[in-house]
Amino acid sequence: MQKAKIARVIGLIALVAVFIAAIAVGLSHKTPNSEKIWDKETVVGNMEAENYFIIYSDIVCPYCVAFENAIIEHQEEFNQYIKEKDILVEIRLSDFLFEYGQSNPISSRYSAEAVYCAKKEGKFWDYYDHVIVRVWNDYFKVAGKNAFMELNSKTKDFWIDYGKQVGLGENFEKCVKNDETLDEIMDIAARTAKQIDGMPYFKFNKYISSGFDLSWGWDYVKMYFESGLKSK
Amino acid sequence: MVRIIEKMCYNKLMNWRKWCDDFVLAGKGLLLATKDKRFWFGFIPTFIFFAMLINLLAGGFAKFELMAATGFEGTMRILGDAFASIFGINQIFIEWLPTFALALMQGILIGLIVLLWHKKRENNSANLEKAGLITGLIALGAGCPTCGTTLLTPLLGAIFSTGSLAIAGAISVIVTIVAIIVAILSIKRLGLEAYVIIIDERYRRKHAKGENR
Numbered sequence: 001m002q003k004a005k006i007a008r009v010i011g012l013i014a015l016v017a018v019f020i021a022a023i024a025v026g027l028s029h030k031t032p033n034s035e036k037i038w039d040k041e042t043v044v045g046n047m048e049a050e051n052y053f054i055i056y057s058d059i060v061c062p063y064c065v066a067f068e069n070a071i072i073e074h075q076e077e078f079n080q081y082i083k084e085k086d087i088l089v090e091i092r093l094s095d096f097l098f099e100y101g102q103s104n105p106i107s108s109r110y111s112a113e114a115v116y117c118a119k120k121e122g123k124f125w126d127y128y129d130h131v132i133v134r135v136w137n138d139y140f141k142v143a144g145k146n147a148f149m150e151l152n153s154k155t156k157d158f159w160i161d162y163g164k165q166v167g168l169g170e171n172f173e174k175c176v177k178n179d180e181t182l183d184e185i186m187d188i189a190a191r192t193a194k195q196i197d198g199m200p201y202f203k204f205n206k207y208i209s210s211g212f213d214l215s216w217g218w219d220y221v222k223m224y225f226e227s228g229l230k231s232k
Numbered sequence: 233m234v235r236i237i238e239k240m241c242y243n244k245l246m247n248w249r250k251w252c253d254d255f256v257l258a259g260k261g262l263l264l265a266t267k268d269k270r271f272w273f274g275f276i277p278t279f280i281f282f283a284m285l286i287n288l289l290a291g292g293f294a295k296f297e298l299m300a301a302t303g304f305e306g307t308m309r310i311l312g313d314a315f316a317s318i319f320g321i322n323q324i325f326i327e328w329l330p331t332f333a334l335a336l337m338q339g340i341l342i343g344l345i346v347l348l349w350h351k352k353r354e355n356n357s358a359n360l361e362k363a364g365l366i367t368g369l370i371a372l373g374a375g376c377p378t379c380g381t382t383l384l385t386p387l388l389g390a391i392f393s394t395g396s397l398a399i400a401g402a403i404s405v406i407v408t409i410v411a412i413i414v415a416i417l418s419i420k421r422l423g424l425e426a427y428v429i430i431i432d433e434r435y436r437r438k439h440a441k442g443e444n445r
Contacts, residue, residue, distance in 0.1 A: 063291060144327040198292060207301055211294030215313070215322040220298075223309075227301035 033088050038188065041124050042091045044079075049088035053228055056192055056201035058097045059111035059131060060152065062145040063212035064200040067221060069136035072129050074218040081222070085229060091128070094189035097199060105152040110176070112185045114159035117175035118168055126166045134162060144214060204228020258420045261427025262340065265347050268430075274346030279339030283318040284311070286331045337415040344422040351429050 033052050037043055057064040068091075071078050082089060093115055098108035111131065118127030139147035156176050163172045175181065195201075198210040207228040213220070265271045288295045288310070295314075299307040313322070318335070320328045 141324065144324045146326070209294050209297045209301075211291030213291050213295070214324055214327060215317065219309075223298060223302050223306055227298060230301065 037088075037090050038092055038191070039090075039119075041119055042093065043088055044125075045082045045088040046086060047088060049082075049086045051085060051087040051205055051229060051232065053087055053089045053205070053225070054092060054203040055089065056092045056094075056096070056196050056199065056203075058094065058108050058199050059115070059135060060097055060105045060108045060148045061199040062140045062148060062214060065132055065136050065140055066214050066216065067200055067212045067224075068132045070216070070218045070221045072133055074221075077218070078221075081225065085225070087225070087229075092188060092192060093128070093185075094192050095185050096189045096192050096196075099186070099189045100193050103152075105148060107148075107152045107154055109182075109185070110154070110156050110159050112189075113179060113181050114156075114163060114172075114176050116181035116184055117172050118163060118166075120175060120181065121168055121172050123166060123168060127163060127168065130166045131159075131162050140214065202228075205232040207231035254424055255420055257427045258423030261423040261425070261430065262344070262419070264430045265344055265423070265426045268347055270350050271343040271347045273343075275339040275343030278342035279335050280315070280318060282338040283331060283335035284314040286334060287314040287317045290331075334412070334415075337412075337419060341415060341418055341422065344419070344426055348422060348425060348429065351433070 033047055033049065034040075036052060040047075055064075055067070057068065059065065081087075093112055095109040095112040098104050098106060098112075101108070115124065115128055115131065118124055135151065139151050143150065160173050160176050163176070195203075196210065200212060201210045202208065202224060204224060205228045207224075207230070209224065209227075295310055299310055302309075317323050317328070318332070320332070
């Protein structure tokens with residue numbers, strides 16, 4: 001009788017110990033960044049970085065463009081910053097606003113298709129940076145957030161022309177015209193919709209925020225990054 | 233036929249001439265009100281507060297989240313920039329103009345309410361309620377409806393899931409328009425009231441002087 005009681009107590013203690021150990025292992029286990037990222041070609045920084053920052057973006061979203069343009073304007077400083085602070089940044093671009101937004105701007109889809117066609121040609125960053133700078137300077141910086149309406153009147157040729165400006169050729173043009181990347185961006189938009197409720201959306205470590213300001217620049221981008229670093 | 237047209241044009245809803253006259257008198261009332269310092273006691277703090285509030289809400293909750301995350305220094309920086317934005321500093325003109333106009337209207341409204349409260353010493357709760365309603369509507373509509381960074385998005389998100397982005401966009405435009413209409417009508421009514429009271433005061437003062445002689 002006594003032995004059975006002792007056995008029960010030992011069993012209980014063992015069970016609790018296993019439970020605690022499982023929690024401890026679960027907490028200490030860190031999923032590598034390579035398993036978390038959606039696309040290796042849309043990231044900047046060290047793949048093994050301690051800090052993992054995600055930017056959900058859409059090219060017709062004015063605040064997204066303002067944020068990313070601020071980075072491009074300070075590209076060297078940005079590269080230095082993420083190196084020093086050990087940050088991996090991933091851009092998750094899609095046609096989210098076309099599929100889930102208010103007015104379904106078709107430019108959201110065309111631009112995303114073009115960006116992923118440029119990626120197929122190995123020129124994701126060349127094209128993406130060029131588009132961001134042009135869209136910011138020619139549209140949002142001039143006419144504010146309502147410029148998206150003018151942007152929305154653009155055909156696929158408009159986005160193809162941007163491609164030509166960074167040396168993209170016939171394959172790129174064919175890809176955009178034939179919607180070759182449509183399935184890919186629709187898949188990204190669907191996955192994005194499960195995680196966010198507005199654009200831009202930032203997941204910088206544990207710091208989560210949606211929104212920016214058209215009058216903000218690099219200083220504010222750094223404030224976002226600092227908030228992400230602090231949140232860890 | 234003529235009678236029908238007359239009835240249509242000269243009823244309470246469609247008497248456009250009276251409507252225009254009221255606006256002119258309200259404008260005159262507003263000008264007279266600006267000569268009273270009590271109007272400015274209401275106007276200046278409201279205008280500054282409201283312009284800053286619209287600026288802070290321009291990115292949904294992003295600025296408040298950033299303030300919470302960056303502490304005192306970051307908060308001061310964001311508030312300082314929001315204050316500077318009132319005067320168009322670093323702002324895109326077309327973005328700044330409606331913010332300025334809305335803050336101006338709200339400032340005028342509260343300025344007139346303060347002035348009339350001093351003059352009449354009556355309960356002004358109905359006017360204050362209207363001012364509060366306008367503030368609430370404009371705050372809800374602020375942000376970027378296209379991007380879903382309005383205050384409405386997270387509120388509607390709890391009910392409609394991802395579709396909230398589309399719904400919030402449409403609603404935010406409607407509530408902003410309603411807020412502007414309510415603000416214009418309220419200013420018209422209070423301006424007219426201010427005109428009547430100030431002119432009446434002047435007349436009485438003049439009349440009292442005449443009697444004293």
